[in-house]
Amino acid sequence: MEITPSLLFLQIFLLSAVALILPLSQRRRRRNGSRPPGPPGWPVFGNIFDLGTIPHQTLYFLRPKYGPVIWLKLGSVNTLVIRSAKAATELFKNHDQVFCDRRCPDSMTVHNYNQGALAIGRYGSYWRMIRRLCTAEIMVNRRLNETVYLRRKCIDNMIQNIEKDVEIRDPRSKEGREFFNAMGKVAEWSGKPNISDFFPVLKWLDPQGIKRNMERDLGIAMKIISKFVKQRMEEKKLGEEMKTKDFLDALLEYQREGKDGAGKLTEQNVFILILEMFFAGSETSNSSIEWAMAELLRHPESMREVKEELDRVIGPNRKVEESDTENLPYLQAVIKETLRLHPAVPLMLPRNAMEERNFMGYVIPKDTQIWVNAWAIGRDPDAWEDPFSFIPERFLSSKIDYKGQNFELLPFGSGRRICVGLLLAHRVIHLALASLLHHFDWELPINTTPKDLDMNERMGMAIRKLVPRTESNSQEACNIRKIKDDDRRPQYKVI
Ligand code: HEM
Numbered sequence: 257m258e259i260t261p262s263l264l265f266l267q268i269f270l271l272s273a274v275a276l277i278l279p280l281s282q283r284r285r286r287r288n289g290s291r292p293p294g295p296p297g298w299p300v301f302g303n304i305f306d307l308g309t310i311p312h313q314t315l316y317f318l319r320p321k322y323g324p325v326i327w328l329k330l331g332s333v334n335t336l337v338i339r340s341a342k343a344a345t346e347l348f349k350n351h352d353q354v355f356c357d358r359r360c361p362d363s364m365t366v367h368n369y370n371q372g373a374l375a376i377g378r379y380g381s382y383w384r385m386i387r388r389l390c391t392a393e394i395m396v397n398r399r400l401n402e403t404v405y406l407r408r409k410c411i412d413n414m415i416q417n418i419e420k421d422v423e424i425r426d427p428r429s430k431e432g433r434e435f436f437n438a439m440g441k442v443a444e445w446s447g448k449p450n451i452s453d454f455f456p457v458l459k460w461l462d463p464q465g466i467k468r469n470m471e472r473d474l475g476i477a478m479k480i481i482s483k484f485v486k487q488r489m490e491e492k493k494l495g496e497e498m499k500t501k502d503f504l505d506a507l508l509e510y511q512r513e514g515k516d517g518a519g520k521l522t523e524q525n526v527f528i529l530i531l532e533m534f535f536a537g538s539e540t541s542n543s544s545i546e547w548a549m550a551e552l553l554r555h556p557e558s559m560r561e562v563k564e565e566l567d568r569v570i571g572p573n574r575k576v577e578e579s580d581t582e583n584l585p586y587l588q589a590v591i592k593e594t595l596r597l598h599p600a601v602p603l604m605l606p607r608n609a610m611e612e613r614n615f616m617g618y619v620i621p622k623d624t625q626i627w628v629n630a631w632a633i634g635r636d637p638d639a640w641e642d643p644f645s646f647i648p649e650r651f652l653s654s655k656i657d658y659k660g661q662n663f664e665l666l667p668f669g670s671g672r673r674i675c676v677g678l679l680l681a682h683r684v685i686h687l688a689l690a691s692l693l694h695h696f697d698w699e700l701p702i703n704t705t706p707k708d709l710d711m712n713e714r715m716g717m718a719i720r721k722l723v724p725r726t727e728s729n730s731q732e733a734c735n736i737r738k739i740k741d742d743d744r745r746p747q748y749k750v751i
Contacts, residue, residue: 290619292336294327302329304454310713312602315339316632325616331454334624336615339632341639341664346616347628348663352671355626357608362452362459363445366471367478372528374676375536375605385521386529390676394506400680402500404578407684411691412575418696435480441473443539447715474531481534482527504530537677540600541684543719544667547598548590548689551646553698554706558648562586566694576690578683587690589648592665595634595658597646599667602631602719607673630666631719639664 295318297303306328308314315337318326324340338344347355357379360370370376374390377383393399450466452459462468488504501509507529511521552559565586570576581588607626612619635643641650656662659678660670668675675681692698700709713719 290617292325292327292616292618293322294329295322297329300331301454302331303335304330304449307449310715312629312631312719313713315627315629316635319632325618327618330625331451332456333454334621336609336620336624336626338626338628339636341633341636343616344628344633344666344670345663347626348660348670351613351615354610354613355607356672357610358673359453359606359608359625361446361450362456362462363450363467363470366467366474367528368524369474369528372522372525373532374529375532379610379672387672387676389506389510393510394503395676395679397679399501399506400683403502405500406502407578407687408575411687414688415691415695418692431480431483435477438473438476438480439535439538442470442477442535445470445473477531478527481531482523485523485527485530503533533677536675537680537684541681541688543600544591544595544598544681544685545688545692548594548685549692549698550709550711551594551597552590552693553700554709554711555646556706558590558646559693559698561648562590563693563697566690570690570694576687576694578687580690581683581686584686584690585652586648587686587693589651591685591689592651592656592658593646593648595667596640596665597634597644598713598719599630599634600719601667603627603629604666604669605673628666628669630669633664633666636664 295303295306298305306314307330315326316339319339324338324343326337326339328335328337338347358376360376360378364370364373364376371382374383374386377386445466448464448466451463452461452467459467485504485508489508492508504526507521507526511523511526552562565584566576569583570580604627607628609620609622609624609626611622614620634640637643656665658665658667660666660668660674663670668678668681700706
């Protein structure tokens with residue numbers, strides 16, 4: 257064969273390309289060889305389509321194939337998923353600081369929300385300041401004790417609304433309705449997978465319009481909150497100091513006395529923090545109460561047990577109080593078991609690796625997203641016997657708690673980023689569930705068996721039942737029926 261100059265050039269070009277690409281791809285394979293195992297994924301899209309509609313469940317069921325940690329490529333985002341109690345122990349005990357940054361979803365950058373928020377805030381001086389303020393000043397037992405009467409009033413209203421068969425979520429004022437509608441939308445947008453988060457280069461395009469919608473609805477909620485905050489500021493200026501301080505009072509006080517610079521708390525930050533506490537605390541607590549009720553309805557023997565305990569400890573002549581919780585071990589066990597099986601934020605809030613890290617023998621690059629699958633950890637067969645069954649009794653003789661020290665039970669997370677509202681949530685869930693159970697008898701509608709109760713999940717801000725307890729206001733649409741047992745229980749006097 258005659259070798260022409262052009263053929264020679266082509267051969268040299270191909271040889272050089274192979275010589276260049278081969279070592280590169282081998283190096284990448286060697287490097288990727290030290291990544292955790294995971295499904296192969298598609299070109300460009302990676303594993304986006306592998307997640308299904310309920311990602312925490314899909315990822316749990318992939319475990320037998322890939323083990324306790326799994327590596328995903330979600331578009332261009334490297335993702336490490338923690339799926340066992342042992343891996344969670346390693347993460348929170350030895351790598352918490354490096355992995356305690358957050359990834360902010362693109363939609364939450366509107367109105368500079370991410371700049372003022374705690375939950376999606378980057379790990380830095382502002383986050384540290386707000387976190388310290390919350391854990392030392394606001395979410396502490398001393399301060400929570402001062403606001404017991406507020407939660408009492410909410411519970412009494414709830415009981416009264418159920419008695420009258422009023423739609424619980426329907427607030428009386430127009431502004432209240434507008435606020436709840438807007439927050440519902442905000443929860444919807446924040447729960448929707450956003451292509452811009454998988455391909456940050458597409459952020460400017462906002463292909464699904466999620467950011468635009470978020471801007472509108474978060475704007476409405478912020479406007480209403482700011483009016484409320486300003487009203488409180490005016491009251492303070494006029495010297496109308498309350499005897500007890502709530503979260504807003506503490507924030508305003510801090511803002512007034514606060515320092516300048518990175519630690520400065522602006523008025524806008526106060527609006528955002530108030531909104532955030534509402535956002536972070538309401539869906540999660542509601543979801544936990546709803547799941548507890550559903551599990552009790554499916555397990556009449558547990559329902560009987562918890563009601564007997566309430567009868568014994570509280571008796572027929574008074575209401576349940578927050579201070580009763582410590583004397584209600586079975587109720588506590590019911591709530592632990594509910595949170596084990598139905599953690600309201602099943603993949604917690606995504607964390608971000610601040611630097612490259614060797615984790616369980618794998619190299620985890622900087623800026624890897626970390627999902628801790630609390631749903632999977634609660635069902636880890638190496639940590640739990642009969643993990644899929646609802647058995648509150650397993651907690652009666654055990655010291656396992658959800659305060660972040662027992663890594664097989666992490667509904668509130670652990671480490672530096674553990675839920676800041678844990679103490680408040682603990683009080684609210686116990687009080688609300690105990691009051692609902694003590695004041696009413698609950699049973700399934702006629703012709704419905706515990707097996708028929710739909711326990712499917714739907715994704716959102718917090719994981720909720722696919723078929724909620726009440727789809728509408730009408731009694732027929734409820735998948736449970738309430739019976740007021742007036743003979744045995746006192747009528748509630750609403751404050
Ligand atoms: C059943 C109720 C609740 C559950 C299951 C829950 C769960 C969680 C989880 C899993 C995290 C992430 C933890 C981590 O990354 O390690 C978190 C963070 C957070 N939660 Fe909760 N939460 C609940 C109630 C509340 C309440 C009542 C509030 C406040 C009023 C609240 C405020 C927050 C905030 C501000 C963060 C972010 C903390 C940070 O990043 O530093 N949560 N929560």
